[in-house]
Amino acid sequence: MTNLKGQTIGFVGLGLMGMPMCRNLIKAGADVVATTRSPGPLKEIATAGAQTVATPRLVAEKAPIVVIMVADTLAAEAVLMGADSVHGGVGPGSLIIDMGTTAVSATRGFAARIEATGAAFVDAPVSGGTLGAEGGSLTIMAGGEELAIERARPVLEVLGSRLTHVGPVGTGQVAKAANQVIVGLNIGAVAEALMLAAHAGADPAKVREALKGGFADSRILEVHGQRMIENTFTPGGKVVTQRKDMAQALDLAAELGIEMPATRLNKELYERLIETGGGELDHSALIKALDPDWTD
Amino acid sequence: MTNLKGQTIGFVGLGLMGMPMCRNLIKAGADVVATTRSPGPLKEIATAGAQTVATPRLVAEKAPIVVIMVADTLAAEAVLMGADSVHGGVGPGSLIIDMGTTAVSATRGFAARIEATGAAFVDAPVSGGTLGAEGGSLTIMAGGEELAIERARPVLEVLGSRLTHVGPVGTGQVAKAANQVIVGLNIGAVAEALMLAAHAGADPAKVREALKGGFADSRILEVHGQRMIENTFTPGGKVVTQRKDMAQALDLAAELGIEMPATRLNKELYERLIETGGGELDHSALIKALDPDWTD
Numbered sequence: 001m002t003n004l005k006g007q008t009i010g011f012v013g014l015g016l017m018g019m020p021m022c023r024n025l026i027k028a029g030a031d032v033v034a035t036t037r038s039p040g041p042l043k044e045i046a047t048a049g050a051q052t053v054a055t056p057r058l059v060a061e062k063a064p065i066v067v068i069m070v071a072d073t074l075a076a077e078a079v080l081m082g083a084d085s086v087h088g089g090v091g092p093g094s095l096i097i098d099m100g101t102t103a104v105s106a107t108r109g110f111a112a113r114i115e116a117t118g119a120a121f122v123d124a125p126v127s128g129g130t131l132g133a134e135g136g137s138l139t140i141m142a143g144g145e146e147l148a149i150e151r152a153r154p155v156l157e158v159l160g161s162r163l164t165h166v167g168p169v170g171t172g173q174v175a176k177a178a179n180q181v182i183v184g185l186n187i188g189a190v191a192e193a194l195m196l197a198a199h200a201g202a203d204p205a206k207v208r209e210a211l212k213g214g215f216a217d218s219r220i221l222e223v224h225g226q227r228m229i230e231n232t233f234t235p236g237g238k239v240v241t242q243r244k245d246m247a248q249a250l251d252l253a254a255e256l257g258i259e260m261p262a263t264r265l266n267k268e269l270y271e272r273l274i275e276t277g278g279g280e281l282d283h284s285a286l287i288k289a290l291d292p293d294w295t296d
Numbered sequence: 297m298t299n300l301k302g303q304t305i306g307f308v309g310l311g312l313m314g315m316p317m318c319r320n321l322i323k324a325g326a327d328v329v330a331t332t333r334s335p336g337p338l339k340e341i342a343t344a345g346a347q348t349v350a351t352p353r354l355v356a357e358k359a360p361i362v363v364i365m366v367a368d369t370l371a372a373e374a375v376l377m378g379a380d381s382v383h384g385g386v387g388p389g390s391l392i393i394d395m396g397t398t399a400v401s402a403t404r405g406f407a408a409r410i411e412a413t414g415a416a417f418v419d420a421p422v423s424g425g426t427l428g429a430e431g432g433s434l435t436i437m438a439g440g441e442e443l444a445i446e447r448a449r450p451v452l453e454v455l456g457s458r459l460t461h462v463g464p465v466g467t468g469q470v471a472k473a474a475n476q477v478i479v480g481l482n483i484g485a486v487a488e489a490l491m492l493a494a495h496a497g498a499d500p501a502k503v504r505e506a507l508k509g510g511f512a513d514s515r516i517l518e519v520h521g522q523r524m525i526e527n528t529f530t531p532g533g534k535v536v537t538q539r540k541d542m543a544q545a546l547d548l549a550a551e552l553g554i555e556m557p558a559t560r561l562n563k564e565l566y567e568r569l570i571e572t573g574g575g576e577l578d579h580s581a582l583i584k585a586l587d588p589d590w591t592d
Contacts, residue, residue, distance in 0.1 A: 164506035
């Protein structure tokens with residue numbers, strides 16, 4: 001593991017993802033300065049060895065590199081630009097790394113305002129869920145200038161096992177949006193296929209096995225297909241999150257003047273599932289929006 | 297390779313897939329009796345060592361095991377049930393293996409009529425295209441009774457590298473329909489994602505690289521995503537074939553009284569592409585139905 005001994009790293013946001021990520025930075029030897037809204041997780045990370053402070057602004061004043069891992073674009077805006085936010089604490093020499101899933105145009109706006117202070121900004125959203133966060137094995141899609149990415153790299157290499165520099169600021173979030181579009185639509189594909197198979201008298205588990213190694217094969221068929229077959233939808237990725245990600249991709253498409261018809265339909269199917277009480281299930285439960293009696 | 301020396305195997309249909317498959321049976325030592333509609337391929341397979349005859353009926357009279365590899369359900373009906381067809385030449389001891397992509401309900405009807413003569417029937421459609429046919433590395437999804445599958449196995453193991461017995465007669469075709477649904481919809485997913493990425497200012501090739509190994513990863517992202525990025529749509533699998541497969545899956549869904557909304561939308565997108573002259577392109581050209589100016 002990369003050694004961060006002697007480096008001060010700020011961390012904002014200690015949720016399901018942020019907490020294990022922050023712990024990994026401490027394990028790698030970093031002097032971590034952390035904050036988050038809830039007192040419980042703040043105490044927990046103090047026990048784990050972090051210095052805790054009251055506001056994102058104080059984090060940015062104390063740490064030259066600050067990782068942000070909050071729930072959505074609104075939370076990112078509050079933490080980066082609101083009262084006592086990161087923006088008030090940064091200056092030349094600061095590097096801000098937003099690892100949450102934040103809207104692309106908002107990201108470009110935040111980056112411009114951070115960079116106007118002389119600081120650098122990198123968007124580095126992740127894929128891999130809580131398991132990846134705990135194991136330091138996240139897939140990281142990074143946008144930003146080459147120098148900023150290189151400076152962020154030792155930190156990102158502690159948190160993830162695969163880092164791709166996609167392009168300028170915002171393109172990490174573009175890649176994440178593309179990732180979420182493919183995940184949602186491929187879950188929909190596997191759902192329609194397994195539903196068809198079951199109704200047509202085939203065992204969906206056998207069909208999934210038959211499809212392995214062919215063009216229909218994917219991580220989604222393997223992992224989410226299995227959840228559909230076992231009819232167990234403990235999240236993983238939640239339906240409400242997947243719907244939000246599809247809505248965010250469609251908002252971006254609307255800004256760009258392009259149509260994404262399959263993404264639009266997929267969002268509607270997720271909304272149907274939320275209306276019938278499935279919002280907190282794993283996103284593979286989409287098959288229940290297609291087939292309310294799904295029990296295979 | 298499995299040795300078929302001394303076994304007489306019939307073969308009907310010497311198209312792009314059938315010809316290399318039939319050659320592989322000859323290479324494995326089988327005494328092949330073949331027929332097909334076009335005189336050119338018939339001469340070609342005679343030169344390669346097969347005995348050629350005029351009709352499918354004659355093939356079935358001479359060979360206890362007959363492989364059928366024709367273009368679609370109509371062609372399968374003609375070869376299996378029409379004038380001078382396989383049906384007229386079979387009896388107890390015959391085994392018919394349909395390896396084309398044939399509609400599920402038609403398959404069950406053909407099987408019933410073949411089995412009424414005392415013969416056995418296996419549906420064993422394939423995935424893997426002409427490359428898989430040439431290399432004997434097809435993925436084979438088989439439906440039929442256990443004894444019939446075991447009797448077909450040595451032949452299927454020459455033609456493919458992966459054989460799954462899905463269930464009773466027809467379920468091989470059900471698995472193939474599921475395969476085609478996932479392939480078409482996942483191509484659509486990758487197309488919308490890469491289009492979004494390109495319009496949002498990211499390099500689609502970098503985005504594809506960033507997504508590798510994560511939940512969005514798949515054979516389709518790897519192979520068909522690459523074709524979209526290179527803007528080269530030499531088929532592979534043709535748009536017209538993909539549209540036919542989606543229509544066939546929707547017909548099956550209609551028979552079963554279930555809705556497949558994403559499959560329906562996907563078929564409409566393929567039809568849009570055919571209307572604008574893209575029918576003979578590779579099915580990954582779906583991105584041009586979404587973004588007519590796609591040149592990335």
